[in-house]
Structures are given as C-alpha cells and as structure tokens.
Amino acid sequence: MQKHYVCPLESLLRFRFNNSLERFLRTIFMWIGIGIVALAVIVYAALSIMAGSPKDALLMVRYAFPHMRSGNLKVGAPAPDGRLTALNGTDHFQIRQRINGKPLVLIFGSFT
C-alpha cells in the first residue's frame, strides 16, 4: 500500500486556517446577533416613545399596524365612490351623491 504523505507544514497551515476561520465566523455571528438585539431594542424604544409606553407599543404593533395603509389615491384622481349608512341605520347613500357643485370635505374617524 502506498502511504499518503502529508507535509507537516501543510498540516500546520490547515490547522491554523481552520482555527482562524472558525474564530472569524464566530465573531461575525456574535456581532450580527448583537446588532439584531440592539436594533430590536432601539426600534422597541422608539415605538414605546411614539405609542406612550412599552405596553402601548406592543398593542400598537398588534392592533394598529395591520390596519394602517398609506393608500394610493392621488390628487387629481377620481374620488372613489362608496355606500354609507345614515345614522338612523335604515337610509343609505353614496359618497358621490354629496358632491353638488361644491367641494366636499371628507372627515374620516371614529369616537375613540
């Protein structure tokens, strides 16, 4: 049988390369982890300030963000029409029915 010869110098270099690569990757992953955690803390702190408290930040993410839309209506575009119910609950009307030769100011909102 032919004996496989390994140069001692090559063996030493391979060991050092593997060892330094492992350390390099470990450092990279550690800093990526630290970066992600730091970013999460910063975002959460910013949301807490914006919402009023850490608890409010969680509730905002859970309940407000899914409904927030910037929308794609542009100035100059035709106003979308939609059906609304009058306060008596029985009458209905279209938004466009309220455009009668004057500008129409639309105020969207809720009680809370």
Added chain:
Amino acid sequence: MQIFGDYKDHADFLTVYVREAHPTDEWQMKSNVKEDVCYIQPKTMDQRLAIANDFVKRFSFPVPFGVDDMSNAVNDLYAAWPERLYIVDEKGQIAYRGGMGPFKYNPKEVRDWLAAKYGEVKHPETKSAAENATKQQPQPVNSSK
C-alpha cells in the same frame, strides 16, 4: 368644527365613521378611560351605529354623518383608518389628500385649502389675541424726541 362653521356655505362636509381606533378590547388609551369613551370594537352594524350616534349626541356634532359598513369598504378605498381628511372638488376629483392620522392629520391644511379658494375667515378671539400680542411688544423709541 370651526372649519365647518366657517366654510359650510362654500363647501359640503361629510364625516365618515370608520372602525374604532382604540376600543377597550384592543389598544385602549388612558385618555379614553379618563374621558369615559370606552367601547368595544363593534362586531355588528347596530353596534357601530350606536357608537356613531353616541358621538353625535355627546358633542352635538353638526357635520353630516355617514357610517362605513362592517366590510370597511369605504375605509379601504380611502385608506382612511384611523383618521384622515380629503377634499373632493366639484368635478369629483381628489383635490386634497391628508396624511394618515394621528401624526399627519392636519385640519389646518384643509382650512388653508378652503381659505385659498374662498378667502380667509378671521375670528374675533384670534384678532384680539393678535392685538394683545402687538400691544405687549416693545414700542420703537423715537430718538428725534
């Protein structure tokens, strides 16, 4: 409200009630508890209408009112939640598109738009406040005397 009073002869106004922003079963605000504005998120049209009627009665709200249906169709068309302002011109085109509330909800922009078209409406209290501010300012000293 004041904008409505000032420009109701020149423009029509319509309030559109959309889904609640801070109901008790979602993200309730302390300020709502303080002001006793506590409602669950309506699950039926009757519940939504009841809240809308409470609002109108509580504030004697004079602006014409319409309620979005439970599919939130109008809200989706206008990306209106939680609050937003639009102006539709006489031709039925969007003339002004306000930012998404509450941070970019700016009634002053609506007032400015209406003022640019129909003229500014001044209020006596605003005028007197401005006069008081002018009176309090130091008068220039005439060096020739």
